[in-house]
Amino acid sequence: xxxxxxxxxxxxxxxxxxxxxxxxxxxxxxxxxxxxxxxxxxxxxxxxxxxxxxxxxxxxx
Numbered sequence: 001x002x003x004x005x006x007x008x009x010x011x012x013x014x015x016x017x018x019x020x021x022x023x024x025x026x027x028x029x030x031x032x033x034x035x036x037x038x039x040x041x042x043x044x045x046x047x048x049x050x051x052x053x054x055x056x057x058x059x060x061x
Contacts, residue, residue, distance in 0.1 A: 004028065005043060005044065005045055006026040006027055006028045006033055006034075006043055006044040006045070007027050007028055007029070007030075007044070007045055007046065008026070008027040008044055008045070008046045008047075008048060009024060009025070009026055009027075009039060009041060009043065009044035009046070009047045009048070010024065010025045010027065010048045010050050010055055011024045011047065011048065011049055011050055011051060012024075012025075012048075012049075012050030012051060012052070012053045012054065012055045013050075013052070013053065013054050013055065014035065014054075014055045015054050015055065015056050015057075016057060020054075022037065023035055023036065023037060023055070024036055024037060024038065024039040025055055026039055026043060026044060
């Protein structure tokens with residue numbers, strides 16, 4: 001990730017279509033900035049441990 005610090009790092013299980021995988025999601029300015037595995041906790045102001053929980057795509061208001 002760039003030098004910018006994300007607002008939130010969510011660590012959990014990502015569901016995207018037919019794919020279900022363990023993934024980390026970095027959120028910046030209200031949107032998804034990066035999805036990957038083992039993203040660094042140093043890249044986020046806040047970390048949510050969503051282990052065993054699902055992360056689903058969806059709209060925002």
